[in-house]
Amino acid sequence: MLMKKIKILFILDVLEFGGAQRVSLNILRFLNRSRFTPLLTLLKGKGNYMKMLPQDVTVYNLNLKRARFGVFDLVRILKITRPHIVFSTVNYIDEVVNVALRIYAGSYKLILRSPNFPSQNIHKYPVYVRLISRWSYNKADMVVASTKAMKSDLQLIFDLPLEKVKLVHNPVDLQLISSLSKKSVEEKLFHTEGDDYHPVIVSMGRLTEQKGFTYLIRAFKMVQNELPSKLVIIGDGAQKKDLENLTESLGIAEDVIFLGLQSNPYKYLVNSDLFVLSSLWEGFPNSLVEAMACGIPVISTDCPSGPSEIITPGIDGLLVPPGNPEALASAVLKVLNDKKLSIKMAMTGKKRVKDFNASYIVEEYERLFMSVL
Incomplete structure (x- = not known):
């Protein structure tokens, strides 16, 4: 029947x-x-x-x-x-x-x-x-x-x-992410080598207060003082002009790239050195899991809710207090300066997201x- x-x-x-x-x-x-x-x-x-x-x-x-x-x-x-x-x-x-x-x-x-x-x-x-x-x-x-x-x-x-x-x-569709992440990236900043090499930090989300990009940009300024690098932000939203103005006032506009909405953000994630989620609050942070699925190390604010249920600190990512540029900058430098930690977190993170x-x-x-x- x-x-x-x-x-x-x-x-x-x-x-x-x-x-x-x-x-x-x-x-x-x-x-x-x-x-x-x-x-x-x-x-x-x-x-x-x-x-x-x-x-x-x-x-x-x-x-x-x-x-x-x-x-x-x-x-x-x-x-x-x-x-x-x-x-x-x-x-x-x-x-x-x-x-x-x-x-x-x-x-x-x-x-x-x-x-x-x-x-x-x-x-x-x-x-x-x-x-x-x-x-x-x-x-x-x-x-x-x-x-x-x-x-x-x-x-x-x-x-x-x-x-x-x-x-x-x-x-989270891990198979789709894996497939799309293999697409080629044309932007030159993802292909630097030798003396021209600079780490690429990437973040993704709506450009709104909730996502805490103001704190990420201020943290990036501190990182820049010690380690020349690039910050790529994928997404669009009401705060875009304010965030662009902030990069201008901090003197880092040339090193912060706003890519806007992307139908395939995963090809950028997989070619980056580090993903940062700077949110003040979340539901379940899809972008964090997607970055881990792309096999790159992640840092997230320990905001309500989600990151602390996804990440085991020091194992598959790092957690920092929300709204704290100093702590965020310190964590970014820790990962970018410690290749062994970076590789470990990337590998364990990719295994962790299979649960989702x-x-x-x-x-x-x-x-x-x-x-x-």
Whole structure:
């Protein structure tokens, strides 16, 4: 007797560069098709990740200017698809999803995945937004946290029952990273030799306050005073002009290269000497795991949450206090001046990230999906 496939409707704003979007994309790509039928609704448009989406995923693109205007469109999609499970992982659309589900008359189970560490920025929002978020999470049948610290934080901030919050790390496609990292890099700064050689430090993420690039640039200035090197920053965001101005004021503009968004950042990572995550807070830092997968040593701030659950200090990386340029500069110099430590951390780090391989993590998601039905 054939088992009826479980329909899962994934709801996102767009399918483009971003941690929450990447997690959803990897689940959609690795989900077992013999047991599950994946569906996708995009509220605001398609995006750069569409080319990586499997062709068997039915996509409902609403092309809305504002997500909050999508309640009745979502109700229509729910009536068309009649999913067994609805999965949402972008905070500002969780409430829209919940309202649409209240109007929708069918049966369903709702799973919300938190993309970030809530206590770090919940206080920035008006009281009514906090109350709506609490209501939204409590209406879910299951809430997914990507780190142990985030799980505890969600339970505390939103007063969630212990059994409602489940820990599932982010899935990382190690095979894809390995393949893309082999692509050639044209930029000359990655190909210096002999007297022209200089270490390349790389970082990656949205250019926002959360990612702490201001502290990284100040730390890099201290590194430059002792060891000529280059800093490459991959990503884009609201702080780009401020960060460029900071490099000018510190006199290091020629040695800090802003590469912008890159569809294949891995070819730059694998050709760098060191990766640095300078975040003030995180959810689960995908970029840190991806750098480790590229086989280069990593340094991360010990921010909430994620790095301390990924890195064992001195074994597969180094941890430093967030917002501390002096400590960060000291760690960078330690790694760049100690080849033995650098090689050791790179090798052990590459082994460590196998625990986050997408094929394994998506199996955990599959068990979670079955458990809510």
